[in-house]
Amino acid sequence: MVDVQKIQSAIEQVAGERASGLKLADDKVSLVLDVAGLGAQQREQLAQELHRVMEAAAPGCAIRILQTAERIVPRLIAVASGKGGVGKSTLSTNLAVAMRRAGRAAGLVDADIYGPSQPRLLGVEGVKPEAEGKKLVPTVGAGGVPFLSMGQLAAPGQAIAWRGPMAGQALSQLVDAVWGDVRDIVVDMPPGTGDIQLSMIQKHKPVGAVIVSTPQDLALMDATRAIAFFETAKVPIIGLVENMAGYVCPHCGEVSDPFGIGGAEAAARELGIPFLGRIPLDISIRTASDEGVPPALTDGPIGLAFGQIAGKVASWIDSQRSAG
Numbered sequence: 001m002v003d004v005q006k007i008q009s010a011i012e013q014v015a016g017e018r019a020s021g022l023k024l025a026d027d028k029v030s031l032v033l034d035v036a037g038l039g040a041q042q043r044e045q046l047a048q049e050l051h052r053v054m055e056a057a058a059p060g061c062a063i064r065i066l067q068t069a070e071r072i073v074p075r076l077i078a079v080a081s082g083k084g085g086v087g088k089s090t091l092s093t094n095l096a097v098a099m100r101r102a103g104r105a106a107g108l109v110d111a112d113i114y115g116p117s118q119p120r121l122l123g124v125e126g127v128k129p130e131a132e133g134k135k136l137v138p139t140v141g142a143g144g145v146p147f148l149s150m151g152q153l154a155a156p157g158q159a160i161a162w163r164g165p166m167a168g169q170a171l172s173q174l175v176d177a178v179w180g181d182v183r184d185i186v187v188d189m190p191p192g193t194g195d196i197q198l199s200m201i202q203k204h205k206p207v208g209a210v211i212v213s214t215p216q217d218l219a220l221m222d223a224t225r226a227i228a229f230f231e232t233a234k235v236p237i238i239g240l241v242e243n244m245a246g247y248v249c250p251h252c253g254e255v256s257d258p259f260g261i262g263g264a265e266a267a268a269r270e271l272g273i274p275f276l277g278r279i280p281l282d283i284s285i286r287t288a289s290d291e292g293v294p295p296a297l298t299d300g301p302i303g304l305a306f307g308q309i310a311g312k313v314a315s316w317i318d319s320q321r322s323a324g
Protein backbone atom coordinates (compact mmCIF):
# COMPACT_ATOMS: atom_id res chain seq x y z
CA MET A 1 0.00 0.00 0.00
CA VAL A 2 1.24 3.45 -0.95
CA ASP A 3 1.19 5.96 1.90
CA VAL A 4 -0.50 8.96 0.27
CA GLN A 5 0.46 11.36 3.09
CA LYS A 6 4.07 10.31 2.81
CA ILE A 7 4.25 10.75 -0.94
CA GLN A 8 2.41 14.06 -0.75
CA SER A 9 4.74 15.57 1.81
CA ALA A 10 7.78 14.30 -0.10
CA ILE A 11 6.50 15.97 -3.26
CA GLU A 12 5.66 19.17 -1.41
CA GLN A 13 9.14 19.39 0.06
CA VAL A 14 10.78 19.10 -3.33
CA ALA A 15 8.38 20.90 -5.66
CA GLY A 16 6.01 22.94 -3.44
CA GLU A 17 3.26 24.67 -5.41
CA ARG A 18 4.78 23.56 -8.71
CA ALA A 19 3.38 20.05 -8.28
CA SER A 20 -0.32 19.40 -8.75
CA GLY A 21 -2.80 16.74 -9.78
CA LEU A 22 -1.23 13.83 -7.90
CA LYS A 23 -2.91 10.63 -9.06
CA LEU A 24 -2.53 7.15 -7.63
CA ALA A 25 -4.01 4.29 -9.61
CA ASP A 26 -3.09 0.62 -9.32
CA ASP A 27 0.69 0.76 -9.25
CA LYS A 28 1.04 4.08 -11.07
CA VAL A 29 1.76 7.46 -9.55
CA SER A 30 1.50 10.57 -11.70
CA LEU A 31 1.50 14.32 -11.30
CA VAL A 32 1.79 17.55 -13.24
CA LEU A 33 4.93 19.62 -12.71
CA ASP A 34 4.78 23.30 -13.56
CA VAL A 35 8.22 24.21 -14.86
CA ALA A 36 7.36 27.73 -15.98
CA GLY A 37 10.27 30.16 -15.57
CA LEU A 38 12.93 27.46 -15.06
CA GLY A 39 15.90 26.89 -17.36
CA ALA A 40 16.41 23.51 -19.06
CA GLN A 41 18.96 22.34 -16.48
CA GLN A 42 16.84 23.43 -13.50
CA ARG A 43 13.80 21.64 -14.97
CA GLU A 44 15.75 18.46 -15.42
CA GLN A 45 17.19 18.63 -11.89
CA LEU A 46 13.77 19.27 -10.35
CA ALA A 47 12.12 16.46 -12.32
CA GLN A 48 14.90 14.02 -11.39
CA GLU A 49 14.78 14.92 -7.71
CA LEU A 50 10.99 14.60 -7.73
CA HIS A 51 11.22 11.24 -9.46
CA ARG A 52 13.69 10.07 -6.82
CA VAL A 53 11.55 11.04 -3.80
CA MET A 54 8.40 9.67 -5.41
CA GLU A 55 10.09 6.37 -6.09
CA ALA A 56 11.26 6.22 -2.48
CA ALA A 57 7.78 7.06 -1.14
CA ALA A 58 5.97 4.69 -3.51
CA PRO A 59 8.34 1.77 -4.04
CA GLY A 60 7.54 -0.48 -6.97
CA CYS A 61 5.20 2.04 -8.60
CA ALA A 62 5.59 3.42 -12.11
CA ILE A 63 6.25 7.16 -11.82
CA ARG A 64 4.99 9.64 -14.42
CA ILE A 65 5.77 13.33 -14.26
CA LEU A 66 4.06 15.53 -16.82
CA GLN A 67 6.03 18.73 -17.24
CA THR A 68 4.25 21.83 -18.39
CA ALA A 69 5.60 25.32 -18.88
CA GLU A 70 2.17 26.87 -18.84
CA ARG A 71 0.16 26.82 -15.68
CA ILE A 72 -2.95 24.98 -16.80
CA VAL A 73 -5.94 27.17 -16.22
CA PRO A 74 -8.97 25.11 -17.18
CA ARG A 75 -11.65 26.67 -19.33
CA LEU A 76 -15.10 26.86 -17.78
CA ILE A 77 -18.19 25.99 -19.78
CA ALA A 78 -21.36 27.05 -17.96
CA VAL A 79 -24.46 24.90 -18.38
CA ALA A 80 -27.44 27.03 -17.44
CA SER A 81 -31.19 27.24 -17.67
CA GLY A 82 -33.77 29.87 -16.87
CA LYS A 83 -35.76 27.56 -14.60
CA GLY A 84 -35.17 24.44 -12.55
CA GLY A 85 -36.01 20.88 -13.48
CA VAL A 86 -35.35 21.14 -17.22
CA GLY A 87 -32.42 18.71 -17.16
CA LYS A 88 -29.45 21.03 -16.71
CA SER A 89 -27.68 18.67 -14.29
CA THR A 90 -28.38 15.66 -16.49
CA LEU A 91 -26.92 17.46 -19.50
CA SER A 92 -23.87 18.65 -17.51
CA THR A 93 -23.00 15.12 -16.35
CA ASN A 94 -23.42 13.62 -19.76
CA LEU A 95 -21.53 16.41 -21.53
CA ALA A 96 -18.53 15.84 -19.26
CA VAL A 97 -18.75 12.05 -19.67
CA ALA A 98 -19.11 12.27 -23.46
CA MET A 99 -16.20 14.70 -23.70
CA ARG A 100 -13.99 12.30 -21.74
CA ARG A 101 -15.14 9.41 -23.92
CA ALA A 102 -13.99 11.46 -26.89
CA GLY A 103 -10.56 11.75 -25.29
CA ARG A 104 -10.81 15.28 -23.88
CA ALA A 105 -9.49 16.14 -20.42
CA ALA A 106 -12.88 17.21 -19.10
CA GLY A 107 -14.02 17.72 -15.51
CA LEU A 108 -17.12 19.03 -13.81
CA VAL A 109 -18.07 21.56 -11.13
CA ASP A 110 -21.49 21.26 -9.56
CA ALA A 111 -22.31 24.85 -8.59
CA ASP A 112 -26.01 24.20 -8.05
CA ILE A 113 -26.49 25.31 -4.43
CA TYR A 114 -30.22 24.60 -4.57
CA GLY A 115 -29.89 20.92 -5.38
CA PRO A 116 -26.34 19.65 -5.90
CA SER A 117 -26.97 16.36 -7.67
CA GLN A 118 -23.66 15.50 -9.35
CA PRO A 119 -22.35 13.13 -6.65
CA ARG A 120 -25.46 10.99 -7.27
CA LEU A 121 -25.44 11.38 -11.05
CA LEU A 122 -21.76 10.39 -11.17
CA GLY A 123 -22.31 7.41 -8.88
CA VAL A 124 -20.15 8.52 -5.92
CA GLU A 125 -22.56 9.89 -3.36
CA GLY A 126 -21.17 10.57 0.12
CA VAL A 127 -17.52 10.83 -0.94
CA LYS A 128 -15.74 13.88 0.50
CA PRO A 129 -12.91 15.38 -1.57
CA GLU A 130 -9.35 15.14 -0.25
CA ALA A 131 -7.31 18.29 0.28
CA GLU A 132 -3.82 19.11 -0.97
CA GLY A 133 -2.57 22.01 1.11
CA LYS A 134 -5.48 24.45 1.12
CA LYS A 135 -6.90 23.20 -2.16
CA LEU A 136 -9.48 20.53 -2.84
CA VAL A 137 -8.66 17.54 -4.99
CA PRO A 138 -11.54 16.53 -7.28
CA THR A 139 -13.29 13.21 -6.74
CA VAL A 140 -13.37 10.88 -9.73
CA GLY A 141 -16.85 9.78 -10.76
CA ALA A 142 -18.46 7.66 -13.48
CA GLY A 143 -16.69 7.73 -16.83
CA GLY A 144 -13.50 8.89 -15.08
CA VAL A 145 -14.88 12.44 -14.69
CA PRO A 146 -13.06 14.43 -11.98
CA PHE A 147 -15.59 16.65 -10.22
CA LEU A 148 -16.29 18.82 -7.21
CA SER A 149 -19.77 19.63 -5.91
CA MET A 150 -21.41 22.11 -3.57
CA GLY A 151 -22.98 18.97 -2.12
CA GLN A 152 -19.53 17.85 -0.93
CA LEU A 153 -18.95 21.11 0.96
CA ALA A 154 -22.25 21.32 2.79
CA ALA A 155 -24.62 19.12 4.73
CA PRO A 156 -27.75 18.29 2.72
CA GLY A 157 -29.95 21.36 2.38
CA GLN A 158 -27.38 23.70 3.94
CA ALA A 159 -25.89 25.23 0.81
CA ILE A 160 -29.21 26.74 -0.16
CA ALA A 161 -28.89 29.19 2.77
CA TRP A 162 -25.59 30.58 1.44
CA ARG A 163 -25.83 34.13 0.27
CA GLY A 164 -23.49 36.52 -1.54
CA PRO A 165 -19.91 36.18 -0.31
CA MET A 166 -20.35 32.68 1.15
CA ALA A 167 -21.79 31.30 -2.06
CA GLY A 168 -18.99 33.03 -3.98
CA GLN A 169 -16.30 31.61 -1.69
CA ALA A 170 -17.70 28.12 -2.04
CA LEU A 171 -17.69 28.47 -5.82
CA SER A 172 -14.04 29.63 -5.75
CA GLN A 173 -13.08 26.59 -3.68
CA LEU A 174 -14.54 24.32 -6.34
CA VAL A 175 -13.05 26.19 -9.30
CA ASP A 176 -9.59 26.95 -7.88
CA ALA A 177 -8.93 23.34 -6.98
CA VAL A 178 -6.16 20.92 -7.94
CA TRP A 179 -7.47 20.16 -11.42
CA GLY A 180 -4.23 18.60 -12.67
CA ASP A 181 -4.38 18.08 -16.41
CA VAL A 182 -8.09 18.94 -16.73
CA ARG A 183 -8.61 21.49 -19.53
CA ASP A 184 -12.38 21.83 -19.86
CA ILE A 185 -14.63 22.13 -16.81
CA VAL A 186 -18.36 21.83 -17.35
CA VAL A 187 -20.12 23.91 -14.69
CA ASP A 188 -23.61 22.84 -13.62
CA MET A 189 -25.06 26.24 -12.67
CA PRO A 190 -28.02 26.82 -10.36
CA PRO A 191 -31.18 27.84 -12.22
CA GLY A 192 -31.93 31.53 -12.72
CA THR A 193 -29.61 34.48 -12.19
CA GLY A 194 -28.52 34.72 -8.52
CA ASP A 195 -25.33 35.09 -6.43
CA ILE A 196 -23.51 32.13 -7.97
CA GLN A 197 -24.13 33.41 -11.49
CA LEU A 198 -22.80 36.84 -10.56
CA SER A 199 -19.74 35.40 -8.85
CA MET A 200 -19.13 33.15 -11.84
CA ILE A 201 -19.25 36.04 -14.28
CA GLN A 202 -17.24 38.47 -12.16
CA LYS A 203 -14.54 36.11 -10.88
CA HIS A 204 -14.30 33.01 -13.00
CA LYS A 205 -15.45 34.16 -16.41
CA PRO A 206 -16.59 31.10 -18.38
CA VAL A 207 -15.45 30.83 -22.01
CA GLY A 208 -19.02 30.13 -23.05
CA ALA A 209 -22.46 29.01 -21.92
CA VAL A 210 -24.73 26.17 -23.01
CA ILE A 211 -28.41 26.87 -22.34
CA VAL A 212 -30.85 24.02 -21.69
CA SER A 213 -34.58 24.26 -22.20
CA THR A 214 -37.59 22.01 -22.61
CA PRO A 215 -39.75 22.66 -25.67
CA GLN A 216 -42.56 24.49 -23.81
CA ASP A 217 -43.05 28.20 -24.46
CA LEU A 218 -42.70 29.07 -20.77
CA ALA A 219 -39.40 27.26 -20.36
CA LEU A 220 -38.17 28.86 -23.55
CA MET A 221 -39.07 32.31 -22.22
CA ASP A 222 -36.98 31.57 -19.10
CA ALA A 223 -34.15 30.32 -21.30
CA THR A 224 -34.27 33.62 -23.19
CA ARG A 225 -33.68 35.42 -19.90
CA ALA A 226 -30.66 33.21 -19.11
CA ILE A 227 -29.27 33.91 -22.59
CA ALA A 228 -29.70 37.68 -22.08
CA PHE A 229 -27.90 37.42 -18.72
CA PHE A 230 -24.80 35.82 -20.26
CA GLU A 231 -24.86 38.09 -23.28
CA THR A 232 -24.96 41.19 -21.07
CA ALA A 233 -21.93 39.81 -19.21
CA LYS A 234 -20.22 39.23 -22.60
CA VAL A 235 -20.06 35.46 -22.13
CA PRO A 236 -20.63 33.92 -25.57
CA ILE A 237 -23.54 31.52 -25.95
CA ILE A 238 -22.29 28.20 -27.34
CA GLY A 239 -25.84 27.14 -28.14
CA LEU A 240 -29.20 25.85 -26.99
CA VAL A 241 -30.03 22.22 -26.14
CA GLU A 242 -33.61 21.00 -26.17
CA ASN A 243 -34.21 18.42 -23.47
CA MET A 244 -37.25 16.18 -22.97
CA ALA A 245 -37.96 16.77 -26.64
CA GLY A 246 -40.15 13.84 -27.68
CA TYR A 247 -41.56 11.15 -25.40
CA VAL A 248 -40.24 7.69 -26.14
CA CYS A 249 -42.81 5.08 -25.05
CA PRO A 250 -40.95 2.51 -22.93
CA HIS A 251 -43.30 -0.24 -24.22
CA CYS A 252 -43.53 0.26 -27.97
CA GLY A 253 -40.74 2.80 -28.62
CA GLU A 254 -43.16 5.17 -30.36
CA VAL A 255 -42.17 8.84 -30.11
CA SER A 256 -44.85 11.44 -29.26
CA ASP A 257 -44.47 15.12 -28.52
CA PRO A 258 -46.39 16.10 -25.36
CA PHE A 259 -44.71 19.52 -25.23
CA GLY A 260 -44.76 20.30 -28.94
CA ILE A 261 -41.96 19.85 -31.44
CA GLY A 262 -39.12 22.04 -32.68
CA GLY A 263 -39.82 24.90 -30.22
CA ALA A 264 -36.25 25.25 -29.01
CA GLU A 265 -34.78 24.99 -32.49
CA ALA A 266 -37.11 27.74 -33.71
CA ALA A 267 -36.30 29.85 -30.64
CA ALA A 268 -32.56 29.39 -31.23
CA ARG A 269 -33.01 30.53 -34.83
CA GLU A 270 -34.97 33.58 -33.73
CA LEU A 271 -32.35 34.46 -31.12
CA GLY A 272 -29.53 33.95 -33.59
CA ILE A 273 -27.75 31.30 -31.49
CA PRO A 274 -26.69 27.78 -32.56
CA PHE A 275 -29.00 24.85 -31.88
CA LEU A 276 -26.86 22.04 -30.44
CA GLY A 277 -29.36 19.18 -30.52
CA ARG A 278 -32.18 17.49 -28.68
CA ILE A 279 -32.42 14.77 -26.03
CA PRO A 280 -35.70 12.80 -25.90
CA LEU A 281 -37.87 12.43 -22.81
CA ASP A 282 -37.00 8.84 -22.00
CA ILE A 283 -37.58 7.08 -18.70
CA SER A 284 -34.28 5.22 -19.09
CA ILE A 285 -32.44 8.56 -18.79
CA ARG A 286 -34.01 9.14 -15.39
CA THR A 287 -33.52 5.62 -14.07
CA ALA A 288 -29.91 5.31 -15.26
CA SER A 289 -29.12 8.79 -13.89
CA ASP A 290 -30.63 7.92 -10.51
CA GLU A 291 -28.41 4.84 -10.40
CA GLY A 292 -25.30 6.90 -11.09
CA VAL A 293 -24.76 5.48 -14.56
CA PRO A 294 -24.69 8.39 -17.02
CA PRO A 295 -26.43 7.40 -20.28
CA ALA A 296 -23.57 9.01 -22.24
CA LEU A 297 -21.52 5.93 -21.28
CA THR A 298 -23.78 3.77 -23.47
CA ASP A 299 -23.65 3.28 -27.23
CA GLY A 300 -27.40 3.49 -27.99
CA PRO A 301 -29.26 6.44 -29.54
CA ILE A 302 -29.23 8.40 -26.26
CA GLY A 303 -25.50 7.99 -25.78
CA LEU A 304 -25.09 9.09 -29.39
CA ALA A 305 -27.29 12.17 -28.88
CA PHE A 306 -25.19 13.29 -25.90
CA GLY A 307 -22.00 12.48 -27.81
CA GLN A 308 -23.07 14.65 -30.75
CA ILE A 309 -23.89 17.61 -28.52
CA ALA A 310 -20.56 17.20 -26.70
CA GLY A 311 -18.80 17.08 -30.08
CA LYS A 312 -20.34 20.42 -31.05
CA VAL A 313 -19.37 22.00 -27.73
CA ALA A 314 -15.79 20.67 -28.12
CA SER A 315 -15.54 22.03 -31.68
CA TRP A 316 -16.77 25.41 -30.45
CA ILE A 317 -14.12 25.48 -27.69
CA ASP A 318 -11.39 24.54 -30.16
CA SER A 319 -12.54 27.14 -32.67
CA GLN A 320 -12.26 29.82 -29.97
CA ARG A 321 -8.76 28.68 -29.13
CA SER A 322 -7.59 28.91 -32.70
CA ALA A 323 -9.34 32.27 -33.11
CA GLY A 324 -7.73 33.63 -29.94
Ligand SMILES: Nc1ncnc2c1ncn2[C@@H]1O[C@H](COP(=O)(O)OP(=O)(O)OP(=O)(O)O)[C@@H](O)[C@H]1O
Pocket (backbone or CB within 6 Å): 081, 083, 084, 085, 086, 087, 088, 089, 090, 091, 112, 115, 117, 190, 191, 243, 244, 245, 279, 280, 281, 282, 283, 284, 285, 286, 287, 289, 290
Ligand atom coordinates in the same frame (compact mmCIF):
# COMPACT_ATOMS: atom_id res chain seq x y z
N1 LIG B 1 -34.43 13.64 -21.20
C1 LIG B 1 -34.89 13.18 -20.04
N2 LIG B 1 -35.73 12.12 -20.00
C2 LIG B 1 -36.22 11.66 -18.82
N3 LIG B 1 -35.94 12.19 -17.63
C3 LIG B 1 -35.10 13.26 -17.63
C4 LIG B 1 -34.54 13.80 -18.81
N4 LIG B 1 -33.74 14.84 -18.47
C5 LIG B 1 -33.81 14.95 -17.14
N5 LIG B 1 -34.63 14.02 -16.62
C6 LIG B 1 -35.00 13.82 -15.22
O1 LIG B 1 -35.67 15.02 -14.81
C7 LIG B 1 -35.32 15.36 -13.47
C8 LIG B 1 -34.72 16.77 -13.47
O2 LIG B 1 -33.51 16.75 -14.19
P1 LIG B 1 -32.21 17.54 -13.72
O3 LIG B 1 -31.99 17.36 -12.27
O4 LIG B 1 -31.13 17.23 -14.67
O5 LIG B 1 -32.76 19.01 -13.99
P2 LIG B 1 -32.15 20.39 -13.50
O6 LIG B 1 -32.56 21.39 -14.53
O7 LIG B 1 -30.71 20.28 -13.22
O8 LIG B 1 -32.95 20.58 -12.17
P3 LIG B 1 -32.55 21.48 -10.89
O9 LIG B 1 -32.62 22.87 -11.38
O10 LIG B 1 -33.63 21.11 -9.94
O11 LIG B 1 -31.18 21.06 -10.48
C9 LIG B 1 -34.35 14.28 -13.01
O12 LIG B 1 -35.08 13.31 -12.32
C10 LIG B 1 -33.81 13.70 -14.31
O13 LIG B 1 -33.39 12.33 -14.19
